[in-house]
Amino acid sequence: MFSKGLMDGFGIFTRAGGLKYEGEFVRNIPMGQGTYTWPDGSTFKGEVYNGIRHGTGTYKCTQNSLFYSGQWHQGKRHGKGTAYYNEEKTSWYKGDWVRNNREGCGLRCYPSGNIYSGEWKNNQRHGEGTMRWLNLGQKYVGAWQDGVQHGQGTHVWNLWRKDGSQYSQSNRYTGEFAQGQRHGWGTFYYAGGAIYEGEWKNNKKHGQVCFTVSWKMFREIHSIKGGKKQSRSFEILPKFVIGAFPLSHSNSSLPGPDMALNIDCLLDIIPERKRDTERKQVEFVVLRQERELRSICSFYSRLGYARSPENTLQLSRLQFWRLLKDCNIHHRGITLTQIDRLIREDVDPAEIHSPFTPVLLRKLVSYLVIVAYHIHSKDMVSPKYLLAACFSKLMTDDILPNAKNVKGFLFRQPDVGVVAMNYMKRCWEVFQLFCTATRDEQTMTCHHLLWMFKVQQTVTLFFAGINNTLNFCCLFHQCNLKITFLEFFEVLLGCAEVTCEQVSETLKEDHQVSGSNTETRKDSPEVEVSEDIIQTQGFHNLCIC
Known part of the structure; x- marks a missing residue:
């Protein structure tokens, strides 16, 4: 369109070199909305002022696959905009621009997948920003200068x-x-x-x-x-x-820091002039047993999990109790609740017997040293180094021969343990409901346990379920003996197993009555599925009772 001999309005203009403009003109000057097309096929579509890109527009370059969409100023990328640097659009930048340079705040995604979010200057990371190296699993948050930390x-x-x-x-x-x-x-x-x-x-x-x-x-x-x-x-x-x-601490004369001992409660009993020597000697024993201790800790940390836990050198108190029982420590004249008090440290009374309390490797080792002293010190005849001798005896006589031989109803069968752990919090609430809360701690006795089953009218089931969990003599002659949540939980599991057996027997009787098709049905997938359901629901139904 022309007005008074000048290009004015919409039109198409092609220069001698091949550059083509299609859009609005004002008095022979490209002005407004338009599209530039270069001889190599690159294009710009957007706002134009005095013949140059100015405002908002999109630029596509055919030579290097650059694509930019955003603000322009005097022909340069300036303001807010997004640029893609490859056809796959896996390399891009979104943020502030100053005269064609990344400057200000922006997000940069690299072809590798790594991402930087933060401040820029002259196309380089500069100022405060966060870089994530996804393939390496690393992250940096902080100050940058000229592209580096x-x-x-x-x-x-x-x-x-x-x-x-x-x-x-x-x-x-x-x-x-x-x-x-x-x-x-x-x-x-x-x-x-x-x-x-x-x-x-x-x-x-x-x-x-x-x-x-x-x-x-x-x-x-x-x-x-x-x-x-x-x-x-x-x-x-x-x-x-x-x-x-x-x-690795293989060349060290001391255990690694993750096995550093906290045995001040024992050292206070030792004459002051001997304390440093006693500590060093027991540390030497720990160092000799380091590999076994780490292996035991890793083994018990996985009990009750379908997948390996995040920290295989950290137990829960529940798993720690299981280790002690597997090693028959409770047959040494000490109960698990007494051990809890010996290792209580400075914790809230409500947490002394909590099955959820974490036990890191260093705590596990310290606890074992404390337990060793309390169960073996009386049998030592003038040892040169008392703590080291007690711990060495504990490892030799109790821990190494028995650890990893899992007993009890909870963790003996891995699949059962995984299912049972889903009910742990609910059972912990029941445990707390029936136990006695004193000024110092919250515990349950055998008497409380028996009373709970009496209230639920399941006493017969209780006696069937305590086999291999609680000692009958202990139950009748020491009703006030305090028990841990592990023992309580395994009694429930024992009762659930009895329930499962009763239901399974009933199911078999029903199958026998069904006639000549019994043998065929026994091996059928439907029967196998029903038996699996019974095993899972046995504990579920007991919890609901």
């Missing part, structure tokens, strides 16, 4: 299982970075709980450091130069900082 930040290394699932705990560094490396002052938190705090140089520990490793509430301070330890001192901490160091 620089300043204060936190780098996290996630840990993965063999099946591809992720552990909840991870290694983490928080501190200073320089040119992409840990450099300056920083703290490294290991997945197991250990803490390294000190100076770093080019990604390595350097200078004065503080390494927190144990329940003793101390921190070990080293001076490191050139990667070598120069000096060491100790400082008492104002609070507990518990460590666990996921590294």
Whole structure:
């Protein structure tokens, strides 16, 4: 269209070089909505001002697959916009632009799948931002400069299982970075709980450091130069900082920090001049048994789970009780509830006998040392190192010969244990309902247990179900004997097993009455399914009663 001899309105203009414009004109100047098409096939469609891209528009480049949709200013990407850098659209940026450069805040997804979200300057990561390396399972949150970590930040290394699932705990560094490396002052938190705090140089520990490793509430301070330890001192901490160091300690004379002992309650009994020696000697025994202790902890941590738990070096108190019972510790003149009191530490009274209380490897080892002293010290005849002798005897006589030979109704059959754990919280509520709450703790006695079955009119079922769970003599002559939730839970499972057997026998009788087709039906899929349902529902029905 022309007006007064000038292009005005909608039209198409093609330059000698092949550049084509199709859109609105104002007095011979492309102005308004239009489309540019270059000789190589690249296009721009959007707002045009004085013949250049200005406003909002979309640009497609055929040479490098670049696609941009967003704001423009004076012919350059400027403002808010999204750019795709490949045809698959797996590489892209969405955010702020300044004169064709990524600058401001934006989200960048790389072809590898890695993602950065944060501040930019001159097309580089610069300022505060978060980078996620998906393939490596790493994340950095903090300051950037010229595309690399620089300043204060936190780098996290996630840990993965063999099946591809992720552990909840991870290694983490928080501190200073320089040119992409840990450099300056920083703290490294290991997945197991250990803490390294000190100076770093080019990604390595350097200078004065503080390494927190144990329940003793101390921190070990080293001076490191050139990667070598120069000096060491100790400082008492104002609070507990518990460590666990996921590294090999085969060359160390002490157990790893994740097995650091908290046995102050025993050392207080030892004459002060002998305490350090006693601690060192029992640590030597722990070191000799380290592989077995880790294996036992890992084994019992998996009981009751269909899949391996996130932390295979952490038990629940329920699993810890099972370990003690498998090793017949309760036959040594001590009950599980008494052991709970010996290892109670500074916890809420309501948590002393809770089956959900976590027991890390370091706690497990400490608990076993405490138990060893209380059941074997009276049998020791003037040992040179009392604690070490007791723990060595416990491991030799009780733990190693019996551990991993799972007994009881709960975990003996893995499939049954997995199903039963679904009812654990409900049964814990029942346990708390019938037990006695004193000022110090909440416990159940054999008398309470028997009363519960009497109230539910299932006493006969109770006597059938206590086989291999509670001792008859104990039941009748020591009705006030306190029991743990594990023993209570396994009595319920024993009753459920009796119920299952009764229902199964009834089902077989019904099949026999059915006539000549009995043998055929016995092997049929329907009967197999019904028997599986009975085994699952036996415990379910008992819980409902």
